[in-house]
Amino acid sequence: MTETKALVLNHKQIKQKITRMAYEVYERNAFENEIIFAGITGMGFILAGFLAKCLKDISPLDVKVIEIHLDKADVNRGEVALSENTDLNNKCVLVVDDVLNTGKTLVYALKPFLDLPIKKMEVAVLVNRSHKLFPVTPDYTGLELATTLNEHITVDLTSENHSVHLH
Template sequence: MNKKYILTAEKAHMKLRRISFQILERNTHLNSIHIAGIKENGYLLALELKKILQEISSFQIELSAIELDKSNPIDCKLDAGVRYTSKNVLIVDDVVNSGKAMLHAIHPLLALSPNQIQTATLVERSYKTYPLHVDYVGVSLATTLEDHISVVFKDGILQGAYLE
């Protein structure tokens, strides 16, 4: 099957910039935010969002990684060195397919009593099998179950998103 660009590198960066402004607009009452990226690509996107938010806002921004196997996301590991209690947390992933991985990333945070949890993704598929609303979306696509979406990084640099 051929790869088709969904987002070029330039358009993907434009989407991340727009998401950053939306985060800023929705959270003007905050002075800090904790961005937690789902490894691997979600964490790389979280790094990009952090850079942009540092340019456009006065937020104090913390960053951490969430480790989970997307094919079996039940075993989710948060960064043990981070206190999430009373924090404003933004969970970031590259693609939200069924919603399962994002929900499993949210679940352990709930026990730690954050002030709020918001979610962001570069690509959201319009069919989800789990009840998840993503707060900040770069692009939402109607796809078939057979389609595969990839967000590609090379040496930590966002290259774009593809449909296969």
Template sequence: MNAETVEKKLQRLALELVENNLGAESLILVGIEENGVVLAKNIRQRIQKNSRIPTELLTLRLNKKKPEAVTLSREMDFTGKVIVLIDDVTNSGQTLLYALKPFLDYHPARIQTLVLVERTHTLFPITPDYRGISLATTLQDHIYVEVDGDKVTGAYLA
């Protein structure tokens, strides 16, 4: 996907989020470092442009290879809140599964997941609610999502 295609995908994803969360008091967008944060910022801008739903942006940090410690940029009470976990690519589902950890002590109204690229090799029971594109790839393939500052410039299969 080139930058223009990514822009269209992000716009569509933001509109889907708004449409599926009409009536929500607010949305808490949680970007998973690194690229998930860039995506979350882009999605948030589009939501703010096309909707009156208030949004909050949090950053989630974890080691994707060994996700033992999961930290948020800010602690808050997530009870009754709509949370959207955002990452660039889903491979096995492990990152999104462990990203749920900080929210398990609360009773959120909903937890949704959004990825730019979904791969079909999940090992965990995680399927993104929102996806820019879904690809059937081999285990040897790798998806690169490129960012430049706060802009997503492309996503490529290698």
């Protein structure tokens, strides 16, 4: 049995989504000095880098990218840690992931920030599948996509031709 993949977003569309999201981040945070992009391990971290670069290109804001290390396959048992010790005191943090499915990964990704005196926390995702089981709603979304629980979204930001597929 062959698995069929449907192209949801191509390279050009992904770039457009990232640019639009960066403008939205700038609009909502124009009076901030710095924004910390905290990308979740894997595609979330790569997406955070793209968003940060785009924001840097269109605004005077300082941006920094850090990684949230966690095991997406076993988020409730594994350790969740930040890639580096960064001063987050009174800073805006934007947690970034590629796909929001149930919200479980994003809830666990917030763990390292709970005891820190951050100013504001926002969430950005490239694709929101809206199968919400945890109280997480993205502030910035590239694409809202209604899917069944049996369907899967694959995001590839590592190859030359970025893509999002549904299978």
